[in-house]
Amino acid sequence: MSKKKKIIIAVIIAILAIAIIVGIVVAVKMNGKSAAADSGVYAQKVSDVMYSSGTVDKYSGVVEAADSLDIKTDAEKTVKDILVAEGDEVQVGTPLFTYDTDELSAKRDSAALELEGLNNTLSGYDAQITQLTNEKKSASKDQQLDYTLQIQQVQTQQKQTQYDIASKQAEIAKYDESINNATVTSTMVGMVKKINENQSADQSDSAFMTIISTGDYRVKGTIDEQSYYYSGLSEGMSVIVRSRVDDTKTWMGTISKVDTENPQKDNNNGYYSDDSSTETASKYNFYIQLASSEDMLLGQHVFIEPDYGQSEIKEGIWIDESYIVQDDGDAYVWVMNSKNKLEKRTVELGDYDADLAMYEIKSGLSEDDYIVWASDDLYEGEAAQTWEEYLENGGGDEMIDDGMFDTSVDDEMLYDTEGGSFDEEGMTDEGMVDDGSMDDGAVDDGSAEAEVQ
Incomplete structure (x- = not known):
């Protein structure tokens, strides 16, 4: 074999050896990378998990006025002028609306005429009794009994007329009071929330105007009956109210009432149902009395969680x-x-x-x-x-482009102000938020949920 051929063969062998070594290195790196990617054991830094607990349930809540005033109209009166509008702020004594007094004045005048007639009738009875009494004195014994019966009859009519006069006087006094108080005023500081201007006859028992207090808020939470059974929520329990947009912003409060006697109502005869099953569940409201409502907004949606001391940073x-x-x-x-x-x-x-x-x-x-x-x-x-x-x-x-996220979801599915299917921040349809404690194969039975908005 010539020297030239030997050199060519040596070069080829060297190239192949280099290629094999590079291939082995690449394969090892790729296998290592694949093995690492396939590993299911993920470690977390201690500083990131300190004080972090996934066992605290959260419930949905909304900030509302701590007090409200429902004003109903007098069924016998007609509203003439409304002096405020929805959203207006009012003080104690602020005029809200006035009644039409023309009809009341006419009724008052008619009652006054009837009273005058009754007084004239009473005077006639007085004169009649005086006359019969005088005639009885000069009458024979056989006629005196007859005069006695006549006098007693007139006296009975006299007492009835006196009663009618008293009733008519009370009626006139009521008309006078209504006329003098034709303007209805606010008895609390607050804001006009609603005015039912087109109130019909069958709505006479509902409020014509609603005023809510301002600056004094409470939080209304919602929980379904299954979750309530396991929640341990009770009056007097301390809770943390947490902002949905900034979970570091919190307010402290106490459950003042759990209203299990008045379930929320919808079109299912007062029960909520899951479309995926035939089972129904009632939902109840509970209320939080706040230690402070500073920086809260009326209508703000929040999370509510029992206070187990998780807000305190431990050493x-x-x-x-x-x-x-x-x-x-x-x-x-x-x-x-x-x-x-x-x-x-x-x-x-x-x-x-x-x-x-x-x-x-x-x-x-x-x-x-x-x-x-x-x-x-x-x-x-x-x-x-x-x-x-x-x-x-x-x-x-x-996980990318595998069809998991192809389904289009509209706003109503993502966010439901009435506590329906799903809302932001992981809301479930059971009135609670899955805060991560449901992972690792745990079954979500609605005991671990939030507007909360």
Whole structure:
């Protein structure tokens, strides 16, 4: 073999060797990337999960006036002039509307004429009794009994007329009062919410005008009957009212009433039904008395959650008990080490908060460590990663354009002010918000829900 051929063969072998090495390196990297993306163990930084509890249920609520005034009209009177409009602010004594007094004046004049006639009749009876009494004195014994009966008869008529006069005087006094008070005024500081100008005869029992107090708010929450059974909500319970647009903005309050005697009504005879089944459930309102309503807006929708102390920042490291495994008196957590592998880390437990189901970690864990939610299928040496790494490694690509999000959803499906199907922030149709505690295969029975808007 010539020297030239040997050189060519050597070059070819070198090229093939380089290609094989590059292929192996690429395959290893791709396999590592694929393995990382396929890993189902995700670790979270301790500082991110401290004080975070997924077991607190949230309910929907709306800010409303703490007090309101319903003003009904007198069925015997006609409204002449309305002096305010919806949205107007009123003070105590502000004129709201006036009655037509022309008809009242006419009735008062007619009653006065009738009273005059009754007084004349009474005077006639007085004169008649005087005359009969005088005639009786000069009458024979046989005629005196007859005069006595006549006098008693006139006296009876006299008493009836006196009663009629008193009744007529009371009627006139009522007309006078109505005429003098033809202008109806507000008895509270507030805002005119509604005016029923076209009130019909069959609406005579409803309010003609409604005034709501301003600056003094309460929160009205909603809960379905199944959720209420397991919720533990009761009068006097402390709650946290949380803004829907800024969950760091909160107000403290107390449940003042749970109105289970007046279920909300719709077109299903007072019951709400799920279209996917034939089962129906009543929904009830409950009310929150606020310690302060500063920065609240009338009509604002909020979240309501029982106050178990979750708003108080504890000193030290506190984590949910679901991260901790206790075995024969020892406690450990699953930590992702520097090699992205799981290892057991023994920790020293401190105090336990039963309301929040959280433990204090006195030693063995730092805020910079990454831990994994404990489960029976974890093992030491198992690959783990953060969620950010999962995405960087290509994880989640299979979720894109797979038809999951092709269904068009209109505004009514996403947001229902009456507590219907779904609304923003994960509202369910059971009057509660899924705040994440329903994951890992848990069945959503409506016990874990929020407008809340």
